[in-house]
Amino acid sequence: MGLGGCETTTSDNDIVPVTLAEIRQYQADPKGKPFVMLDPRSERAFAEERIAGARHAKLERFSGKKGDIDPAIAAFPIIIVYGDDPSSVAARSLSKKMLGSGYEGVVMYMGGLGEWRRADLPREGTKVGATPAGDAPKP
Numbered sequence: 001m002g003l004g005g006c007e008t009t010t011s012d013n014d015i016v017p018v019t020l021a022e023i024r025q026y027q028a029d030p031k032g033k034p035f036v037m038l039d040p041r042s043e044r045a046f047a048e049e050r051i052a053g054a055r056h057a058k059l060e061r062f063s064g065k066k067g068d069i070d071p072a073i074a075a076f077p078i079i080i081v082y083g084d085d086p087s088s089v090a091a092r093s094l095s096k097k098m099l100g101s102g103y104e105g106v107v108m109y110m111g112g113l114g115e116w117r118r119a120d121l122p123r124e125g126t127k128v129g130a131t132p133a134g135d136a137p138k139p
Contacts, residue, residue, distance in 0.1 A: 010064070010100040012092060018080060018107040020115055026078065035078035037109075040094040051082065051113060052122035057094055064097035074103055082109040082116075 026035050038057040039050050046056045061070075073079060079098065083091030095108045117123065 010096040012096070014099050015092065015095045016107045017110045020109070020111050020119060023080065023109060033077040035080055036073065036076040037080045037082060038073070038094065039082060039113075040090040041083055041088075041113075042090075045084075047125060048127040049113065049117075049123055049125040051116050052124045054082070057081075059090060059094055059097070062094060062097040062101065064100040066100065066102055068101045069103060077105045079103060079106045080109050081106065082112045085112045085114045086110040088112055 026032055037051055037054040039046050039054045040057045040059050041050075043056065043058075046054075050056075062068075081091050081095045081098070082088070091108055091112065095106055098106045113123075
């Protein structure tokens with residue numbers, strides 16, 4: 001007879017939050033731990049606007065199975081996952097899948113791209129710096 005309930009699941013309670021101030025400290029410390037920023041939003045959203053230097057992370061690439069780890073990502077001692085804002089389903093899903101697989105150093109930037117944009121920090125993409133259609137200058 002097998003033991004029930006031996007499987008572990010990763011929940012939102014397992015996600016470790018990181019603040020904008022903490023990320024800025026990581027960036028400012030030349031001798032600090034290297035980190036990577038992962039953006040699991042859609043390819044279109046990523047192409048249009050992302051935090052400068054972030055890597056696109058397709059959710060399908062991450063199984064959440066124990067031991068299913070990409071060594072290129074696991075090499076970073078700090079792995080920062082972000083979405084648009086604290087309610088980002090994609091960012092929460094990726095964080096939980098990575099934790100379930102056994103990645104270490106996974107944190108979620110709760111403020112996401114929205115807070116980053118409001119702080120006027122470096123972004124890149126096809127729509128960065130573009131004037132919204134409704135605000136286009138009149139000839």
